[in-house]
Amino acid sequence: MKTFEFTIVPADVSEMTDDLADALFEAGCDDGSPFSRDGVAGVGFSREADSLEEAIRTAMTDVRKAGVRVARVEPADPPVFSRINAELVEAGMGGA
Secondary structure, three states, X not given: OXXXXXXXXXXXXXXXXXXHHHHHHHOOOOOEEEEEEOOEEEEEEEEEEOOHHHHHHHHHHHHHHOOOOEEEEEOOOHHHXXXXXXXXXXXXXXXX
């Protein structure tokens, strides 16, 4: 397996609280680093998986288990990120 790095930006979250960080950790995001910067919260991941897409999708599942909607996923491989972000918008789940 390889390690992939990317950031998930939650919808409607402007500050990462201790409670939210704990909920993310308990939901399986123990390979993520929660942060807040300039009114935007996020989780920077270093996730092991067979592919970047698998890493992103499993991280999104874990973030959702914490009760957090995903607004967008940010860089590494633009085609994968564009496709996943388009799916979020189409499903009415994304958008910041």
